[in-house]
Amino acid sequence: EAQVTQNPRYLITVTGKKLTVTCSQNMNHEYMSWYRQDPGLGLRQIYYSMNVEVTDKGDVPEGYKVSRKEKRNFPLILESPSPNQTSLYFCASSFGTGLYEQYFGPGTRLTVT
Amino acid sequence: AQSVAQPEDQVNVAEGNPLTVKCTYSVSGNPYLFWYVQYPNRGLQFLLKYITGDNLVKGSYGFEAEFNKSQTSFHLKKPSALVSDSALYFCAVRDDSGGYQKVTFGTGTKLQVIP
Numbered sequence: 595e596a597q598v599t600q601n602p603r604y605l606i607t608v609t610g611k612k613l614t615v616t617c618s619q620n621m622n623h624e625y626m627s628w629y630r631q632d633p634g635l636g637l638r639q640i641y642y643s644m645n646v647e648v649t650d651k652g653d654v655p656e657g658y659k660v661s662r663k664e665k666r667n668f669p670l671i672l673e674s675p676s677p678n679q680t681s682l683y684f685c686a687s688s689f690g691t692g693l694y695e696q697y698f699g700p701g702t703r704l705t706v707t
Numbered sequence: 708a709q710s711v712a713q714p715e716d717q718v719n720v721a722e723g724n725p726l727t728v729k730c731t732y733s734v735s736g737n738p739y740l741f742w743y744v745q746y747p748n749r750g751l752q753f754l755l756k757y758i759t760g761d762n763l764v765k766g767s768y769g770f771e772a773e774f775n776k777s778q779t780s781f782h783l784k785k786p787s788a789l790v791s792d793s794a795l796y797f798c799a800v801r802d803d804s805g806g807y808q809k810v811t812f813g814t815g816t817k818l819q820v821i822p
Contacts, residue, residue: 638812
């Protein structure tokens with residue numbers, strides 16, 4: 595089954611404790627992206643990747659890092675989480691940019707205390 | 708720069724009535740426009756997209772959307788609403804001025820279909 599998986603689905607952590615949210619897709623997609631969803635703000639793009647070793651900032655990249663060492667995986671790293679990073683995070687992938695629709699993972703709800 | 712506006716936080720419609728969820732956009736280049744739906748505790752699912760050509764686009768679950776270049780709008784429509792259509796709907800845009808790399812979403816519109 596074609597899918598985007600994220601882990602963990604739920605995470606509660608404390609300020610400053612490094613964490614990684616994993617994202618994996620089995621559709622051989624070139625484009626992958628991370629979003630955060632906050633009430634009243636919709637989805638905002640954090641980082642995206644056009645292909646292996648090619649990443650770029652979205653609209654809200656501060657406090658986040660990403661890497662794309664393999665085509666299928668695109669982890670999101672929070673090196674020193676802060677409470678304002680409490681949010682619902684989604685990973686998405688697509689065949690490419692432009693006209694291609696994105697496939698979304700189930701989401702990761704992160705709480706930073 | 709690109710932006711998307713969904714002017715209504717919530718739309719209420721009676722079951723069986725037509726529904727419209729509004730979206731307007733602003734881009735520097737030529738846009739590709741998308742609608743996604745989010746059910747509670749789920750990720751977003753693709754509904755339909757406008758690339759080029761016919762301004763009326765048909766998608767999943769009986770939804771359609773009309774692209775209007777002069778009004779920079781891409782409203783989502785359905786002739787007869789179902790209770791199961793109740794969900795959160797997002798409009799999104801990519802434009803060619805940035806190589807279509809970035810994606811911008813609207814703030815979402817909650818659709819409530821009343822039995």
